[in-house]
Amino acid sequence: MEFMPNFKLYRPDNVDDAIKIKTEHAEVRFVAGGTDMIVNVRRGIEQPQCLVDLTSISNMNDITEVDGGLEIGANVTLRNVQENKFIRQNYPCIAEAAGSVAGPTHQQYGTVGGNLCLDTRCLFYNQSEWWRQSNDYCLKERGDTCHVAPSGKRCFAAFSGDLAPSMLVYEAEINVVGPSGSRRIPLLELYRDDGMAHLTLEPGELVERVHLPATLAGDPSRYEKARIRGSIDFPLAGVAIRLRKGKSNAVEDIAIALTAVNPYPKVISDLQNLIDGKLSEDELDFIRDTVRKQSKPMRTTTVAPWYRRRVVGAIARRLAAELSA
Amino acid sequence: MAEVKNKTNLSCTVNGRVSDNIVSDSLLLADFLRETLGLTGTKIGCDGGECGCCTVLIDNAPQHACLTLAAKCNGKAIETIESLSEESRLSAIQRGFNEKLGAQCGFCTPGMVMAAEGLLRTNPDPNEQEIRAGLAANICRCTGYVKIIEAVQSAADELKMSGQAL
Numbered sequence: 204m205e206f207m208p209n210f211k212l213y214r215p216d217n218v219d220d221a222i223k224i225k226t227e228h229a230e231v232r233f234v235a236g237g238t239d240m241i242v243n244v245r246r247g248i249e250q251p252q253c254l255v256d257l258t259s260i261s262n263m264n265d266i267t268e269v270d271g272g273l274e275i276g277a278n279v280t281l282r283n284v285q286e287n288k289f290i291r292q293n294y295p296c297i298a299e300a301a302g303s304v305a306g307p308t309h310q311q312y313g314t315v316g317g318n319l320c321l322d323t324r325c326l327f328y329n330q331s332e333w334w335r336q337s338n339d340y341c342l343k344e345r346g347d348t349c350h351v352a353p354s355g356k357r358c359f360a361a362f363s364g365d366l367a368p369s370m371l372v373y374e375a376e377i378n379v380v381g382p383s384g385s386r387r388i389p390l391l392e393l394y395r396d397d398g399m400a401h402l403t404l405e406p407g408e409l410v411e412r413v414h415l416p417a418t419l420a421g422d423p424s425r426y427e428k429a430r431i432r433g434s435i436d437f438p439l440a441g442v443a444i445r446l447r448k449g450k451s452n453a454v455e456d457i458a459i460a461l462t463a464v465n466p467y468p469k470v471i472s473d474l475q476n477l478i479d480g481k482l483s484e485d486e487l488d489f490i491r492d493t494v495r496k497q498s499k500p501m502r503t504t505t506v507a508p509w510y511r512r513r514v515v516g517a518i519a520r521r522l523a524a525e526l527s528a
Numbered sequence: 529m530a531e532v533k534n535k536t537n538l539s540c541t542v543n544g545r546v547s548d549n550i551v552s553d554s555l556l557l558a559d560f561l562r563e564t565l566g567l568t569g570t571k572i573g574c575d576g577g578e579c580g581c582c583t584v585l586i587d588n589a590p591q592h593a594c595l596t597l598a599a600k601c602n603g604k605a606i607e608t609i610e611s612l613s614e615e616s617r618l619s620a621i622q623r624g625f626n627e628k629l630g631a632q633c634g635f636c637t638p639g640m641v642m643a644a645e646g647l648l649r650t651n652p653d654p655n656e657q658e659i660r661a662g663l664a665a666n667i668c669r670c671t672g673y674v675k676i677i678e679a680v681q682s683a684a685d686e687l688k689m690s691g692q693a694l
């Protein structure tokens with residue numbers, strides 16, 4: 204067990220101050236609940252001179268209904284998302300995903316913003332200092348080789364947040380604020396395919412709130428993840444599905460997003476052929492195979508990639524069958 | 529030269545008593561409780577957030593003392609296992625663990641008891657599923673959990689019968 208390194212903690216009560224502190228100092232990181240960041244600091248994966256705690260910023264704490272849609276502040280806890288009636292009714296897989304993050308204790312103080320910005324994870328990265336050192340570190344941190352794909356030049360650490368896929372199937376947007384003002388972007392644009400730097404945030408920028416569209420409110424959805432310890436763990440593979448049925452049970456709209464099997468949350472493409480049809484065995488097999496094909500699990504967990512690819516397809520198929528029944 | 533640590537004023541209540549201290553910014557709540565205040569009932573079992581041994585209540589909600597910076601607890605009410613017994617009498621949950629054999633080596637017990645305390649405060653009449661869900665972030669290597677669940681169940685029953693919900 205490592206001791207905590209020395210750092211300065213700032214606790215600004217407004218976004219502007221938070222951004223100012225972030226841009227004025229070197230080696231500074233934002234922290235919210237801290238359920239992942241504090242572990243990483245303790246293990247020496249992050250070595251900040253300063254931490255800027257965002258949880259005292261008061262205007263990021265609310266869940267607000269706006270014209271039938273919803274705004275969720277980045278500081279809202281996972282527990283509050285899970286228990287929110289409007290979310291449970293109108294965006295059910297988001298509540299489900301929030302309730303599946305880590306264990307119940309983490310959900311009391313882990314936040315929406317923190318889960319969306321969760322660092323990517325890898326078997327060779329999320330380890331103690333001596334473990335990483337005896338392995339000569341890795342590409343993502345201090346080393347020069349990716350132990351997952353030693354001949355490659357890139358990092359395959361997997362994005363493992365549970366909320367992102369559940370929000371992506373509802374076409375969520377986010378407000379990003381930074382030194383040059385505020386911008387609203389699709390949640391999908393927060394991520395890029397790079398395990399080393401999977402967030403597109405500019406220096407000093409932070410996620411302020413999430414917007415969920417009114418147009419999709421009420422669509423049925425599910426989220427489920429496979430994990431090693433059922434009671435508390437990161438996903439080995441996670442699937443969110445939103446499926447709206449129209450007349451005589453035909454598919455009116457369907458969206459699927461994955462977590463933990465790529466360096467970014469993956470929205471599944473090529474599902475348009477399912478629209479207006481029914482989901483019989485052939486279509487469900489098609490969903491399973493499409494999901495498997497588009498997921499790219501690597502050797503980033505103790506569980507083999509082939510198993511995670513099978514599992515992610517199986518979950519997608521089962522959830523689709525449930526929602527279309 | 530010794531490294532100069534960044535310090536913050538921490539004024540909170542711990543087990544109902546006001547505590548005013550100057551703490552290092554990087555001090556974890558678990559170390560503050562154990563080392564600064566000598567409240568060693570709170571245990572540290574893993575390197576961060578995985579075992580639940582360090583569970584304490586912060587403003588009534590169970591949280592990991594090993595992942596919480598002490599400096600973030602300014603103005604908060606912290607409760608540890610030491611606060612539960614009253615004049616040397618065990619609390620209902622502690623009695624449940626004792627009578628139903630919910631503790632073996634006892635290392636996970638303070639965290640289990642505090643998680644159960646948090647659970648019964650919000651849900652005084654949990655079913656087995658709810659008890660399992662409420663304690664899911666706490667790991668026990670000895671008991672196999674069955675006895676722990678019975679302990680919480682019996683505490684809930686006792687509180688209900690005596691009309692003293694937490």
Ligand code: FES
Binds near residue numbers: 571575576579582594
């Ligand atoms: S010591 Fe294991 S969760 Fe805190």
Ligand code: FES
Binds near residue numbers: 635
């Ligand atoms: S009683 Fe030994 S770990 Fe739970």
